[in-house]
Amino acid sequence: MKNQIKIVILGLLVSIFIFIFYFGLGSNTKNNPQVMVFKKLPAIELRSLYDNNIKISLPRLNQEKFYIINIWASWCTPCRDEHPLLMKLGIEKKIKIFGINYKDNQASARSFLKDLGNPFYYVGIDPDGTNSIELGAYGVPETYIIDSKGIIVLKHVGPLNNDVYKKILTKIE
Amino acid sequence: MRFLFCIFLFIYFLSTQLAFSSLDREIEIYKNIRCLVCQGQSLNDSNSDFANDLKKIIKTKLDNNETDKQIYKYLVERYGDWILFDPPIKTKTMFLWLIPLLTLIIGFYILRKKISFSKD
Structure with missing residues (x-):
């Protein structure tokens, strides 16, 4: 009887260990760029790329059902790659996109938009990268979808591609 | 000065x-x-x-x-x-902190049993 109890306890302990390791090793405990999703967008203030005296505050509450925030820079090659998709979202689909120009030369940023088209409703500058850190950004490019309550409902790290584009449209429409 | x-x-x-x-x-x-x-x-x-x-x-x-x-x-x-x-230390990481302690307690328990058994 005593031995049977010992075997049951040992079996239970082994099962607990297997259970912990099975789920522990399977889950992503490492870097998770989605930490900010379903959290409120932190309050940030951005000066306009076209007139440094004009400022805009984010999040914008109850103004749009959804809007997009895109962090970009003229020196960033993947930003150039994703630009046609941003044009589609901003110009064709008429979704408001707030651009955050990350650590860039303002003249280069303006010429980037002049050459490739401007999909942004407003472009704010982040000369030292601190506003992007407020949003939990890792670098450029990065895209966020914000709802009318100021909640981040989608975050994409890296350049947009057709799959993410479809995901954004499904979320918004 | x-x-x-x-x-x-x-x-x-x-x-x-x-x-x-x-x-x-x-x-x-x-x-x-x-x-x-x-x-x-x-x-x-x-x-x-x-x-x-x-x-x-x-x-x-x-x-x-x-x-x-x-x-x-x-x-x-x-x-x-x-x-x-x-x-x-959170509920999710609790096991991470508890496992070494549990192993130590079980180890001590087994050791004590072994010692008392050999004494007998």
Whole structure:
């Protein structure tokens, strides 16, 4: 009887260990760029790329059902790659996109938009990268979808591609 | 004159001590934070854009007299627990902290049993 109890306890302990390791090793405990999703967008203030005296505050509450925030820079090659998709979202689909120009030369940023088209409703500058850190950004490019309550409902790290584009449209429409 | 000189020396000593301790604290925080875009480096070891941006924010927060806890909380809210080198004790990480203790207790129990058995 005593031995049977010992075997049951040992079996239970082994099962607990297997259970912990099975789920522990399977889950992503490492870097998770989605930490900010379903959290409120932190309050940030951005000066306009076209007139440094004009400022805009984010999040914008109850103004749009959804809007997009895109962090970009003229020196960033993947930003150039994703630009046609941003044009589609901003110009064709008429979704408001707030651009955050990350650590860039303002003249280069303006010429980037002049050459490739401007999909942004407003472009704010982040000369030292601190506003992007407020949003939990890792670098450029990065895209966020914000709802009318100021909640981040989608975050994409890296350049947009057709799959993410479809995901954004499904979320918004 | 000698009195004034002593006061000057005292103030100088105090200011250097204060400057050193705040710098030490800053570096200690950098060492505890993982650079998420680097391979196994802390903020202190990295010179990446991401690390430099975070250092700037941490420096501002230290200048605003925020505590280490407040700074870590700010970073964890944005980047998750992975940004810290020391995992915090939470329900999810509880087992991580409890398993060594449990193993030790079970080990001691088995050892005691073995010793009393050999004595018998």
